[in-house]
Amino acid sequence: MGNEGSMEHISAPPRSYARSQELFARAQQIIAGGTTQGKAPSTLIPGEYPIYAARGRGAYLWDVDGHRFLDWILAYGIIVLGYCDPDVDRAAIREIEEGFAFPLTRPVQNELAELLVEVIPCAEMVHFFKTGSDATSAAVRLARIVTGRDKVVRWGYNGWHDWCCIREAGIPRKVREDVLTFRYNDLNSLEDVLSQNRDQVACVLMMPLEIEPPQPGFLDGVKALARQYGALFILDEMRSGFHLALGGAQEYYGVTPDLATFSKAMSNGYAISVLAGRRELMQHLTQTYVSSTFFTNSIAMAAAVATIKKLRREQVIPHLWRIGQALMDGLDRLIQETGVEAQTAGVPPMPFLVFRYADPEVRETAKYLFYRETARRGVLLHPNHHWFVCASHTEQDVADTLEVCADAFHVVKQALARGYRAPAFQKVRVTVSTGQDKP
Ligand SMILES: Cc1ncc(COP(=O)(O)O)c(C=O)c1O
Known part of the structure; x- marks a missing residue:
């Protein structure tokens, strides 16, 4: 346990975030908290998410290590039209x-x-x-x-x-x-x-x-x-x-x-x-x-x-609902097909995915693997905060995201079947508000 062993063939290779990590190491010396975003996925699943952005356009961002991401976090919802509108x-x-x-x-x-x-x-x-x-x-x-x-x-x-x-x-x-x-x-x-x-x-x-x-x-x-x-x-x-x-x-x-x-x-x-x-x-x-x-x-x-x-x-709001609904419907279909214990949650302009495994260790493992695999395949989804849809997301973006999510669900399914458990990582938890939750 704790070793993925023979499932490595379906797990995507890790991305190198050398430049991000170099900047972050320096920031920890001179900025209290390292960055001012304690809720960033990079703090939840260290080493698997970019930390510093180089530029963005529409629904895509590029990090300082040259990776491109299709982004469904969108700066926690402040971007509704797309980057650099x-x-x-x-x-x-x-x-x-x-x-x-x-x-x-x-x-x-x-x-x-x-x-x-x-x-x-x-x-x-x-x-x-x-x-x-x-x-x-x-x-x-x-x-x-x-x-x-x-x-x-x-x-x-x-x-x-x-x-x-x-x-x-x-x-x-x-x-x-x-x-x-x-x-x-x-x-x-x-x-x-x-x-x-x-x-x-x-x-x-x-x-x-x-x-x-x-x-x-x-x-x-x-x-x-x-x-x-x-x-x-x-x-x-x-x-x-x-x-x-x-x-x-x-x-x-x-x-x-x-x-x-x-x-x-x-x-x-x-x-x-x-x-x-x-x-x-x-x-x-x-x-x-x-x-x-x-x-x-x-x-x-x-x-x-x-x-x-x-x-x-430009009638953007109906677009947000349409795209978000297509994403949620597609995820629900994949959940059915792959048999992972998860369900979509939220409303289409702010969708989310919740893993339902009763055993907390299994649930955390499923979350860890799903978000790790989607990030490795270039799709930015937040493990701990609902996602956002923007005007620049297209039907093709939904299709691409679903393809990546299908791969990620397969990794989850296979790893759990082999008894794999996630390594110790920062606590990844779903926020369902009690009035005390993080943004
Ligand atoms: C619902 C809600 N209220 C209030 C705030 C606080 O806003 P700010 O961080 O700009 O002070 C946020 C920030 O995420 C929020 O999501």
Whole structure:
């Protein structure tokens, strides 16, 4: 055991990541954490994933060792059109050429605000930030101002600021005590939290989904319970926004929150986030102080306008659903054919694969081999985070990915039949949100 022996003939040869590893070794001396992406697959399955990118185009990226990858991670969903989208990059370059950092505001901010108010159901007013955590923290601040209450009920990954950090180190206990959670698709668990903290909860803030889709009536039920207990209902649409529908999960599932936060796909990779919501609530933002060193920097605003217009003009969202569905259907077919114990999960624009072996060692081995083999064959899939589809993915990309996945499933099947177990590797675990999970 622990030796693949005679299955080597079907396992793809390892790729050399010498340059990536050289850069990473240096980074560990000068950058805390080595890189700033602790959730990267290269940290989960060391030696089997690239670490440094050289360039990207469409749905493909090339690493510094010269390997090409078909990418379904897409910088964790910030890329929705494809790498180096010419329309978005041209808009950003125009902004750079005219100047993008003044003590004055550039008119493009109004243009973006108008567009967001048009496409996001809950948006009567918006306020711009630079990161997702900025926007979710502003939403919580605003809910506390409006309700005069301190406690927050939250679900999913909502950022790294004190009130929602997934690790306790450095977070005052007093801050943690004011933040509660509940079980997804379980309205009773939410009602328990709200009734036990009556008149104290400022908001219920949640991702509309992560991997498990909402059961019919669940999101409406959350909204109704929040109302009943005098709390605001806030959707964190960093990932679902501009993926499920132009107006996010709130448009797709037909449930309008009081406030919502967006970022990621909104600008195809440029740094911007937004808090959106009802005018009567948003107006209270002037009671507090929110800011950013780069608040007038308008490159990302121009990029966001170009991205949203292109998503709409080119009907990109139906494409994301079509391609994601074809990928999930193909994976389901392969699972049937090969007999691996796995199933697809998530929604087509953000699909995922879950291995179902009851024995954790077998399950981890299956995951390890599947992701190792797909990476070795040039397809980037994340073992620990749902994947993303972009406008540049084609039917041919789906076919190519499925061919690679078929090979990877065969490796899994053969290795498990021989009693092979994965070598000790970093813990690879599936994130199904409990409110404590990683992004
Ligand atoms: C749903 C969700 N909310 C909030 C955040 C935090 O965003 P940021 O990392 O930009 O602060 C993320 C980031 O991945 C996210 O996925």
